[in-house]
Amino acid sequence: MLEVSIIPILNDNYVFIIHNQTQAVVVDPGDPTPVLDFLRSKKLNLVAIFITHHHPDHIGGIASILQNYNAPVYCSLYDKKRIPQATRHLKEGDSLEYLDTTFDVLDIKGHTLGHIAYYSEANHWLFSGDTVFSLGCGRLFEGSHQEMWDSLQKIKNLPKDTLIYFTHEYTLTNLKFCKSLDTQTNWTQIESDLTKKRTDGFPTTPTKLDLELQYNLFLKANTPEDFKIVRQRKDQFNG
Ligand SMILES: [Zn+2]
Structure with missing residues:
Protein backbone atom coordinates (compact mmCIF):
# COMPACT_ATOMS: atom_id res chain seq x y z
CA MET A 1 0.00 0.00 0.00
CA LEU A 2 1.50 3.27 -1.19
CA GLU A 3 1.07 6.40 0.88
CA VAL A 4 2.33 9.97 1.01
CA SER A 5 3.57 11.32 4.33
CA ILE A 6 3.75 15.09 4.75
CA ILE A 7 6.67 16.47 6.78
CA PRO A 8 6.62 20.17 7.77
CA ILE A 9 10.06 21.81 7.57
CA LEU A 10 11.60 25.30 7.88
CA ASN A 11 9.04 28.11 8.25
CA ASP A 12 6.22 26.99 5.99
CA ASN A 13 7.57 24.27 3.64
CA TYR A 14 6.50 20.66 3.28
CA VAL A 15 8.55 17.63 2.23
CA PHE A 16 6.65 14.66 0.78
CA ILE A 17 7.74 11.09 1.41
CA ILE A 18 6.07 8.59 -0.91
CA HIS A 19 6.48 5.13 0.56
CA ASN A 20 5.30 1.57 1.00
CA GLN A 21 6.35 -0.68 3.91
CA THR A 22 10.02 -0.84 2.93
CA GLN A 23 10.97 1.81 0.34
CA ALA A 24 10.66 5.58 0.07
CA VAL A 25 10.97 8.38 -2.48
CA VAL A 26 11.53 11.87 -1.04
CA VAL A 27 10.29 14.99 -2.84
CA ASP A 28 12.07 18.35 -2.29
CA PRO A 29 14.04 17.76 0.93
CA GLY A 30 14.87 21.33 1.95
CA ASP A 31 16.00 20.20 5.41
CA PRO A 32 17.65 16.80 6.06
CA THR A 33 16.97 16.12 9.74
CA PRO A 34 13.17 15.60 9.75
CA VAL A 35 13.52 13.45 6.61
CA LEU A 36 16.27 11.24 8.08
CA ASP A 37 14.32 10.91 11.34
CA PHE A 38 11.24 9.79 9.43
CA LEU A 39 13.10 7.26 7.27
CA ARG A 40 14.83 5.77 10.33
CA SER A 41 11.73 5.61 12.48
CA LYS A 42 9.82 3.75 9.74
CA LYS A 43 12.88 1.64 8.76
CA LEU A 44 12.52 2.74 5.13
CA ASN A 45 15.17 2.44 2.45
CA LEU A 46 15.47 5.60 0.35
CA VAL A 47 15.35 4.68 -3.35
CA ALA A 48 15.17 8.13 -5.03
CA ILE A 49 15.02 11.88 -4.46
CA PHE A 50 12.75 13.94 -6.74
CA ILE A 51 13.48 17.68 -7.03
CA THR A 52 10.98 20.12 -8.56
CA HIS A 53 13.30 23.16 -8.80
CA HIS A 54 16.59 24.60 -7.57
CA HIS A 55 15.55 26.89 -4.70
CA PRO A 56 17.45 26.24 -1.42
CA ASP A 57 14.30 25.40 0.56
CA HIS A 58 13.77 22.46 -1.84
CA ILE A 59 17.33 21.13 -2.18
CA GLY A 60 19.07 22.10 1.08
CA GLY A 61 18.87 18.60 2.56
CA ILE A 62 20.17 16.57 -0.38
CA ALA A 63 23.86 16.47 0.61
CA SER A 64 23.25 15.26 4.18
CA ILE A 65 20.71 12.68 3.04
CA LEU A 66 23.21 11.29 0.51
CA GLN A 67 25.73 10.79 3.31
CA ASN A 68 23.27 8.31 4.78
CA TYR A 69 21.64 6.76 1.69
CA ASN A 70 22.84 5.97 -1.79
CA ALA A 71 19.99 7.11 -4.06
CA PRO A 72 19.68 8.80 -7.45
CA VAL A 73 18.67 12.47 -7.40
CA TYR A 74 16.39 13.73 -10.19
CA CYS A 75 15.90 17.28 -11.44
CA SER A 76 15.19 19.03 -14.74
CA LEU A 77 17.87 19.12 -17.41
CA TYR A 78 17.65 22.92 -17.21
CA ASP A 79 18.80 22.80 -13.56
CA LYS A 80 21.77 20.50 -14.24
CA LYS A 81 24.34 23.14 -13.25
CA ARG A 82 22.20 24.71 -10.53
CA ILE A 83 21.71 21.43 -8.63
CA PRO A 84 25.17 19.82 -8.63
CA GLN A 85 24.00 16.98 -6.33
CA ALA A 86 21.53 15.77 -8.96
CA THR A 87 22.59 12.62 -10.82
CA ARG A 88 19.76 12.22 -13.39
CA HIS A 89 18.19 14.92 -15.55
CA LEU A 90 14.65 15.05 -16.86
CA LYS A 91 12.47 16.71 -19.47
CA GLU A 92 8.76 16.60 -20.25
CA GLY A 93 7.69 13.19 -21.52
CA ASP A 94 10.18 11.29 -19.37
CA SER A 95 8.81 8.89 -16.80
CA LEU A 96 10.24 7.15 -13.75
CA GLU A 97 9.38 3.80 -12.19
CA TYR A 98 9.57 3.60 -8.41
CA LEU A 99 7.53 1.79 -5.77
CA ASP A 100 5.76 -0.12 -8.58
CA THR A 101 4.39 3.20 -9.77
CA THR A 102 5.02 5.35 -12.83
CA PHE A 103 5.76 9.04 -12.34
CA ASP A 104 5.43 11.20 -15.46
CA VAL A 105 7.47 14.38 -15.76
CA LEU A 106 5.69 17.63 -16.66
CA ASP A 107 7.52 20.84 -17.59
CA ILE A 108 5.76 23.53 -15.57
CA LYS A 109 8.16 26.45 -15.88
CA GLY A 110 7.21 29.91 -14.63
CA HIS A 111 8.22 30.14 -10.96
CA THR A 112 11.66 29.16 -12.29
CA LEU A 113 12.72 28.07 -15.77
CA GLY A 114 13.79 24.59 -14.61
CA HIS A 115 10.60 23.78 -12.71
CA ILE A 116 9.13 20.30 -13.27
CA ALA A 117 6.33 18.26 -11.68
CA TYR A 118 6.00 14.53 -11.01
CA TYR A 119 2.59 13.01 -11.77
CA SER A 120 1.29 9.57 -10.84
CA GLU A 121 -1.58 8.77 -13.18
CA ALA A 122 -2.49 5.61 -11.25
CA ASN A 123 -2.97 7.53 -8.01
CA HIS A 124 -3.90 10.95 -9.42
CA TRP A 125 -1.10 12.56 -7.41
CA LEU A 126 0.73 15.67 -8.63
CA PHE A 127 3.92 16.87 -6.91
CA SER A 128 4.04 20.40 -8.23
CA GLY A 129 6.55 22.28 -6.04
CA ASP A 130 5.99 26.04 -6.12
CA THR A 131 3.88 26.28 -9.29
CA VAL A 132 0.39 26.07 -7.83
CA PHE A 133 -0.68 26.55 -4.23
CA SER A 134 -4.08 26.21 -2.65
CA LEU A 135 -5.81 29.44 -3.78
CA GLY A 136 -2.53 30.72 -5.20
CA CYS A 137 0.38 30.23 -7.55
CA GLY A 138 4.12 30.70 -7.34
CA ARG A 139 5.84 34.02 -7.92
CA LEU A 140 7.43 34.50 -11.32
CA PHE A 141 11.12 34.66 -10.47
CA GLU A 142 12.32 33.58 -13.91
CA GLY A 143 9.48 32.72 -16.27
CA SER A 144 7.01 34.95 -18.11
CA HIS A 145 3.30 35.27 -17.41
CA GLN A 146 2.67 33.32 -20.63
CA GLU A 147 4.96 30.47 -19.52
CA MET A 148 3.26 30.21 -16.13
CA TRP A 149 -0.15 30.37 -17.82
CA ASP A 150 0.81 27.48 -20.12
CA SER A 151 2.00 25.45 -17.10
CA LEU A 152 -1.25 26.08 -15.22
CA GLN A 153 -3.26 24.91 -18.27
CA LYS A 154 -1.41 21.57 -18.14
CA ILE A 155 -2.40 21.20 -14.49
CA LYS A 156 -6.00 22.23 -15.23
CA ASN A 157 -6.24 19.44 -17.80
CA LEU A 158 -5.45 16.67 -15.30
CA PRO A 159 -8.32 14.60 -13.84
CA LYS A 160 -10.53 16.70 -11.56
CA ASP A 161 -9.88 14.50 -8.53
CA THR A 162 -6.08 14.97 -8.79
CA LEU A 163 -4.48 15.62 -5.42
CA ILE A 164 -2.05 18.52 -5.75
CA TYR A 165 0.85 18.23 -3.31
CA PHE A 166 2.07 21.84 -3.10
CA THR A 167 5.00 22.84 -0.90
CA HIS A 168 4.15 26.07 0.96
CA GLU A 169 1.54 26.71 3.63
CA TYR A 170 0.39 30.07 2.24
CA THR A 171 -3.27 29.07 2.03
CA LEU A 172 -4.91 31.40 4.57
CA THR A 173 -3.02 34.43 3.19
CA ASN A 174 -4.00 33.37 -0.32
CA LEU A 175 -7.61 33.15 0.83
CA LYS A 176 -7.46 36.76 2.10
CA PHE A 177 -6.16 37.86 -1.28
CA CYS A 178 -8.82 35.93 -3.21
CA LYS A 179 -11.58 37.38 -1.01
CA SER A 180 -10.29 40.91 -1.54
CA LEU A 181 -10.24 40.52 -5.33
CA ALA A 221 -8.37 33.30 -15.13
CA ASN A 222 -9.64 32.62 -18.65
CA THR A 223 -6.86 34.26 -20.65
CA PRO A 224 -3.12 34.88 -20.18
CA GLU A 225 -3.97 38.60 -19.89
CA ASP A 226 -6.44 37.97 -17.04
CA PHE A 227 -3.87 35.75 -15.36
CA LYS A 228 -1.24 38.49 -15.59
CA ILE A 229 -3.56 40.97 -13.88
CA VAL A 230 -4.30 38.56 -11.00
CA ARG A 231 -0.57 37.76 -10.59
CA GLN A 232 0.35 41.45 -10.55
CA ARG A 233 -2.34 42.21 -7.96
CA LYS A 234 -1.00 39.42 -5.77
CA ASP A 235 2.56 40.77 -6.09
CA GLN A 236 1.27 44.05 -4.65
CA PHE A 237 -0.97 42.49 -1.99
CA ASN A 238 -0.07 42.95 1.67
CA GLY A 239 -2.45 40.67 3.48
ZN1 LIG B 1 10.72 28.10 -5.13
Whole structure:
Protein backbone atom coordinates (compact mmCIF):
# COMPACT_ATOMS: atom_id res chain seq x y z
CA MET A 1 0.00 0.00 0.00
CA LEU A 2 1.50 3.27 -1.19
CA GLU A 3 1.07 6.40 0.88
CA VAL A 4 2.33 9.97 1.01
CA SER A 5 3.57 11.32 4.33
CA ILE A 6 3.75 15.09 4.75
CA ILE A 7 6.67 16.47 6.78
CA PRO A 8 6.62 20.17 7.77
CA ILE A 9 10.06 21.81 7.57
CA LEU A 10 11.60 25.30 7.88
CA ASN A 11 9.04 28.11 8.25
CA ASP A 12 6.22 26.99 5.99
CA ASN A 13 7.57 24.27 3.64
CA TYR A 14 6.50 20.66 3.28
CA VAL A 15 8.55 17.63 2.23
CA PHE A 16 6.65 14.66 0.78
CA ILE A 17 7.74 11.09 1.41
CA ILE A 18 6.07 8.59 -0.91
CA HIS A 19 6.48 5.13 0.56
CA ASN A 20 5.30 1.57 1.00
CA GLN A 21 6.35 -0.68 3.91
CA THR A 22 10.02 -0.84 2.93
CA GLN A 23 10.97 1.81 0.34
CA ALA A 24 10.66 5.58 0.07
CA VAL A 25 10.97 8.38 -2.48
CA VAL A 26 11.53 11.87 -1.04
CA VAL A 27 10.29 14.99 -2.84
CA ASP A 28 12.07 18.35 -2.29
CA PRO A 29 14.04 17.76 0.93
CA GLY A 30 14.87 21.33 1.95
CA ASP A 31 16.00 20.20 5.41
CA PRO A 32 17.65 16.80 6.06
CA THR A 33 16.97 16.12 9.74
CA PRO A 34 13.17 15.60 9.75
CA VAL A 35 13.52 13.45 6.61
CA LEU A 36 16.27 11.24 8.08
CA ASP A 37 14.32 10.91 11.34
CA PHE A 38 11.24 9.79 9.43
CA LEU A 39 13.10 7.26 7.27
CA ARG A 40 14.83 5.77 10.33
CA SER A 41 11.73 5.61 12.48
CA LYS A 42 9.82 3.75 9.74
CA LYS A 43 12.88 1.64 8.76
CA LEU A 44 12.52 2.74 5.13
CA ASN A 45 15.17 2.44 2.45
CA LEU A 46 15.47 5.60 0.35
CA VAL A 47 15.35 4.68 -3.35
CA ALA A 48 15.17 8.13 -5.03
CA ILE A 49 15.02 11.88 -4.46
CA PHE A 50 12.75 13.94 -6.74
CA ILE A 51 13.48 17.68 -7.03
CA THR A 52 10.98 20.12 -8.56
CA HIS A 53 13.30 23.16 -8.80
CA HIS A 54 16.59 24.60 -7.57
CA HIS A 55 15.55 26.89 -4.70
CA PRO A 56 17.45 26.24 -1.42
CA ASP A 57 14.30 25.40 0.56
CA HIS A 58 13.77 22.46 -1.84
CA ILE A 59 17.33 21.13 -2.18
CA GLY A 60 19.07 22.10 1.08
CA GLY A 61 18.87 18.60 2.56
CA ILE A 62 20.17 16.57 -0.38
CA ALA A 63 23.86 16.47 0.61
CA SER A 64 23.25 15.26 4.18
CA ILE A 65 20.71 12.68 3.04
CA LEU A 66 23.21 11.29 0.51
CA GLN A 67 25.73 10.79 3.31
CA ASN A 68 23.27 8.31 4.78
CA TYR A 69 21.64 6.76 1.69
CA ASN A 70 22.84 5.97 -1.79
CA ALA A 71 19.99 7.11 -4.06
CA PRO A 72 19.68 8.80 -7.45
CA VAL A 73 18.67 12.47 -7.40
CA TYR A 74 16.39 13.73 -10.19
CA CYS A 75 15.90 17.28 -11.44
CA SER A 76 15.19 19.03 -14.74
CA LEU A 77 17.87 19.12 -17.41
CA TYR A 78 17.65 22.92 -17.21
CA ASP A 79 18.80 22.80 -13.56
CA LYS A 80 21.77 20.50 -14.24
CA LYS A 81 24.34 23.14 -13.25
CA ARG A 82 22.20 24.71 -10.53
CA ILE A 83 21.71 21.43 -8.63
CA PRO A 84 25.17 19.82 -8.63
CA GLN A 85 24.00 16.98 -6.33
CA ALA A 86 21.53 15.77 -8.96
CA THR A 87 22.59 12.62 -10.82
CA ARG A 88 19.76 12.22 -13.39
CA HIS A 89 18.19 14.92 -15.55
CA LEU A 90 14.65 15.05 -16.86
CA LYS A 91 12.47 16.71 -19.47
CA GLU A 92 8.76 16.60 -20.25
CA GLY A 93 7.69 13.19 -21.52
CA ASP A 94 10.18 11.29 -19.37
CA SER A 95 8.81 8.89 -16.80
CA LEU A 96 10.24 7.15 -13.75
CA GLU A 97 9.38 3.80 -12.19
CA TYR A 98 9.57 3.60 -8.41
CA LEU A 99 7.53 1.79 -5.77
CA ASP A 100 5.76 -0.12 -8.58
CA THR A 101 4.39 3.20 -9.77
CA THR A 102 5.02 5.35 -12.83
CA PHE A 103 5.76 9.04 -12.34
CA ASP A 104 5.43 11.20 -15.46
CA VAL A 105 7.47 14.38 -15.76
CA LEU A 106 5.69 17.63 -16.66
CA ASP A 107 7.52 20.84 -17.59
CA ILE A 108 5.76 23.53 -15.57
CA LYS A 109 8.16 26.45 -15.88
CA GLY A 110 7.21 29.91 -14.63
CA HIS A 111 8.22 30.14 -10.96
CA THR A 112 11.66 29.16 -12.29
CA LEU A 113 12.72 28.07 -15.77
CA GLY A 114 13.79 24.59 -14.61
CA HIS A 115 10.60 23.78 -12.71
CA ILE A 116 9.13 20.30 -13.27
CA ALA A 117 6.33 18.26 -11.68
CA TYR A 118 6.00 14.53 -11.01
CA TYR A 119 2.59 13.01 -11.77
CA SER A 120 1.29 9.57 -10.84
CA GLU A 121 -1.58 8.77 -13.18
CA ALA A 122 -2.49 5.61 -11.25
CA ASN A 123 -2.97 7.53 -8.01
CA HIS A 124 -3.90 10.95 -9.42
CA TRP A 125 -1.10 12.56 -7.41
CA LEU A 126 0.73 15.67 -8.63
CA PHE A 127 3.92 16.87 -6.91
CA SER A 128 4.04 20.40 -8.23
CA GLY A 129 6.55 22.28 -6.04
CA ASP A 130 5.99 26.04 -6.12
CA THR A 131 3.88 26.28 -9.29
CA VAL A 132 0.39 26.07 -7.83
CA PHE A 133 -0.68 26.55 -4.23
CA SER A 134 -4.08 26.21 -2.65
CA LEU A 135 -5.81 29.44 -3.78
CA GLY A 136 -2.53 30.72 -5.20
CA CYS A 137 0.38 30.23 -7.55
CA GLY A 138 4.12 30.70 -7.34
CA ARG A 139 5.84 34.02 -7.92
CA LEU A 140 7.43 34.50 -11.32
CA PHE A 141 11.12 34.66 -10.47
CA GLU A 142 12.32 33.58 -13.91
CA GLY A 143 9.48 32.72 -16.27
CA SER A 144 7.01 34.95 -18.11
CA HIS A 145 3.30 35.27 -17.41
CA GLN A 146 2.67 33.32 -20.63
CA GLU A 147 4.96 30.47 -19.52
CA MET A 148 3.26 30.21 -16.13
CA TRP A 149 -0.15 30.37 -17.82
CA ASP A 150 0.81 27.48 -20.12
CA SER A 151 2.00 25.45 -17.10
CA LEU A 152 -1.25 26.08 -15.22
CA GLN A 153 -3.26 24.91 -18.27
CA LYS A 154 -1.41 21.57 -18.14
CA ILE A 155 -2.40 21.20 -14.49
CA LYS A 156 -6.00 22.23 -15.23
CA ASN A 157 -6.24 19.44 -17.80
CA LEU A 158 -5.45 16.67 -15.30
CA PRO A 159 -8.32 14.60 -13.84
CA LYS A 160 -10.53 16.70 -11.56
CA ASP A 161 -9.88 14.50 -8.53
CA THR A 162 -6.08 14.97 -8.79
CA LEU A 163 -4.48 15.62 -5.42
CA ILE A 164 -2.05 18.52 -5.75
CA TYR A 165 0.85 18.23 -3.31
CA PHE A 166 2.07 21.84 -3.10
CA THR A 167 5.00 22.84 -0.90
CA HIS A 168 4.15 26.07 0.96
CA GLU A 169 1.54 26.71 3.63
CA TYR A 170 0.39 30.07 2.24
CA THR A 171 -3.27 29.07 2.03
CA LEU A 172 -4.91 31.40 4.57
CA THR A 173 -3.02 34.43 3.19
CA ASN A 174 -4.00 33.37 -0.32
CA LEU A 175 -7.61 33.15 0.83
CA LYS A 176 -7.46 36.76 2.10
CA PHE A 177 -6.16 37.86 -1.28
CA CYS A 178 -8.82 35.93 -3.21
CA LYS A 179 -11.58 37.38 -1.01
CA SER A 180 -10.29 40.91 -1.54
CA LEU A 181 -10.24 40.52 -5.33
CA ASP A 182 -13.40 38.46 -5.85
CA THR A 183 -16.39 39.67 -3.85
CA GLN A 184 -18.91 37.70 -5.93
CA THR A 185 -17.89 34.24 -4.77
CA ASN A 186 -19.29 32.88 -1.52
CA TRP A 187 -16.16 32.10 0.50
CA THR A 188 -17.91 31.01 3.72
CA GLN A 189 -17.60 27.24 3.35
CA ILE A 190 -14.01 27.09 2.13
CA GLU A 191 -12.90 29.67 4.70
CA SER A 192 -14.44 27.65 7.49
CA ASP A 193 -12.92 24.36 6.20
CA LEU A 194 -9.41 25.77 5.75
CA THR A 195 -9.39 27.69 9.02
CA LYS A 196 -10.48 24.57 10.92
CA LYS A 197 -7.69 22.53 9.30
CA ARG A 198 -5.06 25.04 10.40
CA THR A 199 -6.55 25.48 13.89
CA ASP A 200 -6.50 21.71 14.34
CA GLY A 201 -2.84 21.66 13.28
CA PHE A 202 -3.26 19.98 9.88
CA PRO A 203 -1.59 21.04 6.63
CA THR A 204 -3.80 22.29 3.76
CA THR A 205 -1.68 20.31 1.28
CA PRO A 206 -2.67 18.31 -0.70
CA THR A 207 -5.57 20.15 -2.27
CA LYS A 208 -7.94 18.73 -4.88
CA LEU A 209 -7.92 20.08 -8.42
CA ASP A 210 -11.71 20.46 -8.56
CA LEU A 211 -11.67 22.63 -5.44
CA GLU A 212 -8.96 24.83 -6.97
CA LEU A 213 -10.88 25.10 -10.25
CA GLN A 214 -13.79 26.42 -8.22
CA TYR A 215 -11.88 28.93 -6.04
CA ASN A 216 -8.30 29.56 -7.21
CA LEU A 217 -8.33 32.89 -9.08
CA PHE A 218 -5.06 32.04 -10.88
CA LEU A 219 -6.62 28.87 -12.32
CA LYS A 220 -9.97 30.59 -12.96
CA ALA A 221 -8.37 33.30 -15.13
CA ASN A 222 -9.64 32.62 -18.65
CA THR A 223 -6.86 34.26 -20.65
CA PRO A 224 -3.12 34.88 -20.18
CA GLU A 225 -3.97 38.60 -19.89
CA ASP A 226 -6.44 37.97 -17.04
CA PHE A 227 -3.87 35.75 -15.36
CA LYS A 228 -1.24 38.49 -15.59
CA ILE A 229 -3.56 40.97 -13.88
CA VAL A 230 -4.30 38.56 -11.00
CA ARG A 231 -0.57 37.76 -10.59
CA GLN A 232 0.35 41.45 -10.55
CA ARG A 233 -2.34 42.21 -7.96
CA LYS A 234 -1.00 39.42 -5.77
CA ASP A 235 2.56 40.77 -6.09
CA GLN A 236 1.27 44.05 -4.65
CA PHE A 237 -0.97 42.49 -1.99
CA ASN A 238 -0.07 42.95 1.67
CA GLY A 239 -2.45 40.67 3.48
ZN1 LIG B 1 10.72 28.10 -5.13
